[in-house]
Amino acid sequence: MRIITLAGSPRFPSRSSALLEYARDRLSAQDVEVYHWHLQNFAPEDLIYARFDSPALKTFSAQLAEADGLIVATPVYKASFAGALKTLLDLLPERALEKKVVLPLATGGSVAHLLAVDYALKPVLNALKAQEILHGVYADDSQVLDYQHKPVFSANLQHRLDDALDTFWQALHRHDTSHLALKWPENSLSA
Numbered sequence: 001m002r003i004i005t006l007a008g009s010p011r012f013p014s015r016s017s018a019l020l021e022y023a024r025d026r027l028s029a030q031d032v033e034v035y036h037w038h039l040q041n042f043a044p045e046d047l048i049y050a051r052f053d054s055p056a057l058k059t060f061s062a063q064l065a066e067a068d069g070l071i072v073a074t075p076v077y078k079a080s081f082a083g084a085l086k087t088l089l090d091l092l093p094e095r096a097l098e099k100k101v102v103l104p105l106a107t108g109g110s111v112a113h114l115l116a117v118d119y120a121l122k123p124v125l126n127a128l129k130a131q132e133i134l135h136g137v138y139a140d141d142s143q144v145l146d147y148q149h150k151p152v153f154s155a156n157l158q159h160r161l162d163d164a165l166d167t168f169w170q171a172l173h174r175h176d177t178s179h180l181a182l183k184w185p186e187n188s189l190s191a
């Protein structure tokens with residue numbers, strides 16, 4: 001089982017990236033192979049000038065194609081997800097998320113923009129043909145107690161993250177198993 005984590009904040013260290021760091025540690029301990037990417041892996045001019053052939057973008061797209069799932073984290077900027085993340089998502093192949101389980105994570109200065117993931121990010125993930133987009137986790141800044149060092153979260157956020165990661169792990173395995181189940185009758189006929 002292999003996944004990509006993508007940190008969509010233009011800043012580092014960052015609160016939304018701390019959520020992702022926690023997710024990485026937890027899933028790695030559950031035998032999930034995690035490849036981590038962040039916006040800083042891409043040259044800004046490649047993103048701004050839509051250089052589809054940039055080496056970093058090609059490597060990222062190839063790794064994504066081989067992955068079973070994606071966890072993407074973003075800050076809320078102006079009631080939407082970060083524009084810098086959009087410049088990357090815009091350059092991905094049309095079916096980049098086909099057959100993948102996707103878990104969105106977001107942090108914002110207040111709960112007022114709690115629905116930004118639903119009305120702004122999810123439609124883009126859907127356009128990239130994600131197979132299953134799970135309920136995201138939204139944290140307001142007061143719930144991220146430390147993001148400069150080791151991530152520390154409020155008990156409520158920690159609980160919601162753990163639940164979401166369990167659901168993500170189960171969804172990854174469900175997709176894996178359903179793939180086998182579809183193949184089984186065909187194998188048995190040819191035996």
Ligand SMILES: Cc1cc2nc3c(=O)[nH]c(=O)nc-3n(C[C@H](O)[C@H](O)[C@H](O)COP(=O)(O)O)c2cc1C
Nearest residue numbers: 009014015016017075076077078079107108109110
């Ligand atoms: C340019 C900018 C715009 C922001 N716009 C919003 C906003 O519209 N709504 C909101 O709740 N928080 C907003 N925030 C606050 C961030 O979403 C919040 O601090 C977030 O946790 C930052 O995540 P990061 O540390 O991963 O970059 C904004 C912050 C910046 C820098």
